Amino acid sequence: TNKKLWGGRFQTPTSQEVDQFGASIYFDQLMADEDITCSLAHLHMLAKTNIIDQADADQIEAGLKQIQKDVAAGNVKFSYENEDIHMNIEKLLTDQIGPVAGKLHTARSRNDQVAVDFHLYVKRRLPQVIDLLKQLMATLVELADQNVETIMPGYTHLQHAQPISYGHYLMAYYQMFKRDCERFEFNLHHTDMSPLGAAALAGTTFPIDREMTAKEIGFSQVYANSLDAVSDRDFALEFLSNASILMMHFSRFCEEISMWASYEFNYIEISDAYTTGSSIMPQKKNPDMAELIRGKVGRVYGHLTGLLATMKSLPLAYNKDLQEDKEGVFDGFKTIIPSIKIFMHMLQGISVNKDKMYQATTHDFSNATELADYLAAKGMPFRQAHSIVGQMVYDCIVKHVNLQDLPIETMQEYSDLIEPDVYNDLKPEVAVQRRTSLGGTGFESVKHQIEQAKADLA
Ligand code: ARG
Numbered sequence: 014t015n016k017k018l019w020g021g022r023f024q025t026p027t028s029q030e031v032d033q034f035g036a037s038i039y040f041d042q043l044m045a046d047e048d049i050t051c052s053l054a055h056l057h058m059l060a061k062t063n064i065i066d067q068a069d070a071d072q073i074e075a076g077l078k079q080i081q082k083d084v085a086a087g088n089v090k091f092s093y094e095n096e097d098i099h100m101n102i103e104k105l106l107t108d109q110i111g112p113v114a115g116k117l118h119t120a121r122s123r124n125d126q127v128a129v130d131f132h133l134y135v136k137r138r139l140p141q142v143i144d145l146l147k148q149l150m151a152t153l154v155e156l157a158d159q160n161v162e163t164i165m166p167g168y169t170h171l172q173h174a175q176p177i178s179y180g181h182y183l184m185a186y187y188q189m190f191k192r193d194c195e196r197f198e199f200n201l202h203h204t205d206m207s208p209l210g211a212a213a214l215a216g217t218t219f220p221i222d223r224e225m226t227a228k229e230i231g232f233s234q235v236y237a238n239s240l241d242a243v244s245d246r247d248f249a250l251e252f253l254s255n256a257s258i259l260m261m262h263f264s265r266f267c268e269e270i271s272m273w274a275s276y277e278f279n280y281i282e283i284s285d286a287y288t289t290g291s292s293i294m295p296q297k298k299n300p301d302m303a304e305l306i307r308g309k310v311g312r313v314y315g316h317l318t319g320l321l322a323t324m325k326s327l328p329l330a331y332n333k334d335l336q337e338d339k340e341g342v343f344d345g346f347k348t349i350i351p352s353i354k355i356f357m358h359m360l361q362g363i364s365v366n367k368d369k370m371y372q373a374t375t376h377d378f379s380n381a382t383e384l385a386d387y388l389a390a391k392g393m394p395f396r397q398a399h400s401i402v403g404q405m406v407y408d409c410i411v412k413h414v415n416l417q418d419l420p421i422e423t424m425q426e427y428s429d430l431i432e433p434d435v436y437n438d439l440k441p442e443v444a445v446q447r448r449t450s451l452g453g454t455g456f457e458s459v460k461h462q463i464e465q466a467k468a469d470l471a
Contacts, residue, residue, distance in 0.1 A: 018100050036093035037336050038101055043343055045084045047133040048098050048126070049077050051209060054229035055121055064219050065116045073117050076110040077102075097336075098130070099123050120221050122213035124243040124331040129209040131339065133230060135252055138346050139201045145353040146194045146259075147470065150187055152357050154466045157183040161459045164441050165280065165370040166379055175382055176374040176441035179365065181454040184462045189262045191469070196255040203251060207232035208242035214330035215239055244330045246320065249342050253317035256345045260310040263356055267303035270363070274300050280370050284362030287355075302359050306352045313348055316341030374441035376415065378406050383438045384416060391430040401427050 017023070027035075053074065060070035080102060083089045095101040100123070106114040157180040167177035207230060210216070210223035216239045223235045236242035273280040283300055291297035323337045374380075381402050388398035402416075405427055409416060417439040424431040437443055449455035452462070 018095075018103060032094050032096070035096060035333075037097045037339070038091045038093055038095065040340050040343060041098040041127075041130075042091050042101070044098050044130045044134050044339075045089075045102065046081065047130040047137070048102055049081045049084070051126065051129045051133060051226075051230055052102070052117060053077055054226045055209060056117055057229060058222050058225045059116070059119060061225065062220050062222055064119055064221070069113050069116050072110050072113055073106065076106045076114065077117075079109065080105050097123070097127070099126050120212060120217045120219035121209070122211075122243075124213050125208050125211040125239075127335075128211070128243050128245075129207060129230070131342075132204055132206065132208065132232070132248065135248060135342065136201065136204045136232075139197055139204060139252070142346070142349060142353070143194055143197050143201070145350065145357075146190055146197070149353055149357045149360075150190050150194070150466070151470055152361060153183050153187040153190070154463055154470065156360065157181075157187065157459065157466075158463055160365065161456050161463070162442070163365060163367050163370060164374055164445055166373045166377065167454070173374075173377040173379040176379050176445050177454040178445050178456065178459050179367075179370065180459045180463070184459060184466070186262065186266055187462075187466055190259075191466075193255065193259045193262065196251075196258065200248065200251045200255055204248040205232055206234045206236055206248075208236045208245070211236060211239035211242035214243055240330050244327070244335075246324055246335065246338050249338055250317070250320055250324065252342060253313065253320055253345055256313050256349050257310075257317045259349060260306075260313045260352070263352060264307045264310040266356070267300075267307040270303045270359075271300045271307070274303075278369075278373075280366055280373075282364045282366065283359060284364070287359040287362055302355050306356055309348050309352060313345055316345050371441065378409070378416065380416060380439045380441065380444055381406055383444045384435065387435055387438050388428055388430055393428070393430060 017027070020026075056070055056073055056077070059065045060067050080089065083105075089105065091098070091101045095104045103114065103118065106117065160180040160183065161178055163179035164176050165179045165182065166173045167175050167182075207223065207227035209226045209230070210221050227233075227235045236245070270281065270283070272278055274283055283298075283303070285298075287302050288298045289301040291299065319341055320338060323334055327334055384405070385395065385398040385402045388401065389395040393401075405416060405419070405424075409419065417436060421431070421433055421435075424435065438447075445454055446456050449457050452458065
């Protein structure tokens with residue numbers, strides 16, 4: 014009854030469960046517009062090169078455009094019996110204009126067709142990701158600008174290490190998102206390449222014009238090798254890899270935001286609009302969005318490892334395995350785009366408890382390096398200074414005091430190089446301010462980073 018478009022060689026129909034299991038229309042219908050756009054380009058080329066008659070091309074064009082409208086309006090019913098978006102649209106076209114529809118598939122295979130659709134799908138969406146990342150970077154710069162002199166504990170091993178500027182901390186993430194942005198830009202370069210015209214795998218005997226179709230669709234290059242063109246999914250892997258690294262950055266940031274919003278840290282408060290309550294505990298204000306973004310990292314990593322596993326050992330050229338390439342990428346976009354937006358809005362609404370952050374640097378030993386540096390600057394070998402200050406820290410712990418609480422006479426028992434000006438060096442804000450080495454947390458250095466970033470973004 015419903016004979017397949019490729020049914021000529023078959024005596025009996027495929028089993029229904031094969032149709033259901035083999036179909037990709039459930040998800041590749043998301044590429045309907047890409048499929049029609051690429052078909053129109055192919056059609057124009059077939060007419061221009063006289064591979065098909067202009068009159069036939071006109072009929073096909075009218076049919077495709079009608080289907081494009083119907084799809085946009087949501088008036089099209091796709092069916093799994095027609096397997097995928099490519100054959101569903103060809104079937105709709107055939108129903109509409111009759112057997113002349115069959116001329117559209119001249120000098121083309123579903124192998125280059127699916128590849129070109131998928132490239133276009135990714136190419137159309139990467140700029141949105143890049144644009145959102147630039148907005149996020151601008152947000153970070155703005156927040157950093159307001160917090161150059163906000164002092165907080167810097168950590169290593171999650172232990173107080175040395176005081177830093179909160180602006181400096183924010184600019185660290187700026188740099189990560191900047192690299193993410195550059196990776197997606199490079200990804201776009203590898204996606205901006207047309208496989209159309211590779212046909213099944215070997216090219217075609219028809220006098221096609223691949224440059225013409227590439228240009229009409231908006232690709233700046235064509236694949237140089239037809240086997241590579243239909244087999245390559247590097248652009249999809251690059252996207253998922255870039256998305257994974259981006260999400261990894263979010264997961265680190267979200268982890269810190271969740272910790273800092275806790276009672277124990279109390280460095281920040283997330284706005285009501287970006288937190289949620291509990292159904293049982295009336296006092297709760299949970300950092301749900303930070304947790305959910307952190308949680309979604311897992312699914313993006315999953316898509317990357319899934320596609321890497323699918324691609325492993327696949328012989329050239331097209332294999333049906335490749336149908337597994339799309340869902341992860343679709344979901345990848347569906348995950349990272351709102352993640353970037355929500356994260357950015359959450360960040361904009363965070364209020365910083367500057368006092369709590371500062372206080373956390375005054376009841377600890379994060380100024381111990383300052384004292385060691387003080388002695389080293391006065392000529393003591395740094396190793397010896399480190400050892401003396403280590404002893405001082407130990408004695409302070411026993412006495413329940415901090416380094417700056419020791420009277421000058423006590424300090425001088427450890428080294429006669431210590432003079433009263435040491436107390437200034439031990440202040441957290443002085444420790445931060447003085448770290449003006451290139452890329453350091455000193456106020457001037459952070460301002461320099463911010464100026465540089467503003468110039469980059471402009
Ligand atoms: N639905 C297929 C996919 O997503 C389209 C290409 C099928 N080509 C083929 N020769 N079976 O990969």
